[in-house]
Amino acid sequence: MTILRGDKRGWGFIAPALLWTLAFFVVPFLVMGAMSFATLEGRTLVWGLSLDNYAEPGKSGSCGGRSSCRLRSR
Amino acid sequence: MSLEITLTVTAVSVVLAYPLAWIIAFRVPQRWQRLVLLLTILPFWTSYVVRSYAWLLVLAREGIVNQTLIGMGLLSEPVTLANTRFATVTGFVHFFVMLLTVTIYANLVQLSPSYRRAAMDLGASAFQTFRHVILPLTLPGVVTGAFLTFVLCIGDYVTPQILGGNNELTVPQLIMVQLGRRADFPLAAALAIVLMAIVTLAYLASARWLRLDRL
Numbered sequence: 001m002t003i004l005r006g007d008k009r010g011w012g013f014i015a016p017a018l019l020w021t022l023a024f025f026v027v028p029f030l031v032m033g034a035m036s037f038a039t040l041e042g043r044t045l046v047w048g049l050s051l052d053n054y055a056e057p058g059k060s061g062s063c064g065g066r067s068s069c070r071l072r073s074r
Numbered sequence: 075m076s077l078e079i080t081l082t083v084t085a086v087s088v089v090l091a092y093p094l095a096w097i098i099a100f101r102v103p104q105r106w107q108r109l110v111l112l113l114t115i116l117p118f119w120t121s122y123v124v125r126s127y128a129w130l131l132v133l134a135r136e137g138i139v140n141q142t143l144i145g146m147g148l149l150s151e152p153v154t155l156a157n158t159r160f161a162t163v164t165g166f167v168h169f170f171v172m173l174l175t176v177t178i179y180a181n182l183v184q185l186s187p188s189y190r191r192a193a194m195d196l197g198a199s200a201f202q203t204f205r206h207v208i209l210p211l212t213l214p215g216v217v218t219g220a221f222l223t224f225v226l227c228i229g230d231y232v233t234p235q236i237l238g239g240n241n242e243l244t245v246p247q248l249i250m251v252q253l254g255r256r257a258d259f260p261l262a263a264a265l266a267i268v269l270m271a272i273v274t275l276a277y278l279a280s281a282r283w284l285r286l287d288r289l
Contacts, residue, residue: 029270032263032266032267033263033267035259035260035263036260036263036264036266036267037260038259038260038263039260040258040259040260043257045259045260053260053261053263053264053265054264054268056261056264
C-alpha cells in the first residue's frame with residue numbers, strides 16, 4: 001500500500017514534466033516525422049509514405065550549394 | 075556542409091579551450107581566477123546576433139583584419155573573409171571556446187593536486203603526467219563540452235546566415251529556405267529529422283564513449 005502510494009506520488013511529481021515533453025516534443029516530433037513522408041502537389045499537402053524528401057538533399061551533390069533541394073520547383 | 079563546419083568548430087574549439095582552461099586553472103593565481111573566468115565568458119553577455127555582426131565588421135574588406143594585413147605589407151589588396159565558411163567557423167569558434175573553457179575549467183579544478191604529485195614522484199615527465207593522468211581524468215568534461223558544442227553548432231541558423239552569407243547553406247538555413255520561401259513543409263520536416271538523427275547519433279557516441287551508466 002505504502003509502495004503504491006509512493007509510486008503514485010512519484011508519478012504525480014513527474015507528470016507535469018511528462019505532459020510538457022509529450023505536448024511540446026513528442027507530439028510535434030511525430031507530426032514532423034509523418035510530414036517528412038508527405039508530398040506536395042501544387043500547394044496541397046498529400047499525406048503518404050514517400051521517401052522523395054529524404055532523397056532530395058542527395059541530388060545534385062551537396063545540399064549546401066545552389067542545389068535542387070534549395071531551388072526545386074513543384 | 076553542416077557536418078564539416080560542426081566537426082571543424084568542435085575540434086578547433088577543444089584545441090583552443092583546453093590550454094586556456096589549463097592556464098586559468100593552474101597558472102593564474104587563485105585570487106585572479108574568478109576575474110579571468112569572468113573576462114573569458116564576457117562575450118556571453120551579448121546577443122549572438124550582435125557578436126556575429128561584430129565579426130562581420132571585423133572581417134569585412136575594409137575591416138580591421140584586412141587593414142592590418144595591408145598595413146603590415148602582407149597583402150596588397152583586401153581579401154574576402156566575410157561571407158565565407160572561414161567567417162562562419164570563426165564566429166562559431168569565438169562563442170564555443172567560451173563554453174568549452176568553462177566546462178573544462180570546472181573539470182580541471184576538481185582534480186586533486188596529489189594526482190600530479192604522485193605521477194611526478196613516480197618519475198613521469200610533465201608531458202607523461204598530462205597524457206596519462208590529467209587528460210584521461212578531464213576527458214568527461216571535454217566530451218561533454220564537445221557534445222554541447224556539436225549540438226548547438228549544427229542546429230544554429232543565425233551565425234551562418236550572417237557570417238556565411240548565402241554561398242553555402244547549412245541544414246538549418248536550408249530548412250528556413252523551405253519554410254520561408256517555398257512553403258515546402260515536407261522537405262523541411264525531412265531535413266529536420268535528418269538533423270535530429272545526426273544529433274542523436276552524436277549523443278549515442280558520446281554517451282557510449284563516456285559510459286554514462288557508470289557515473
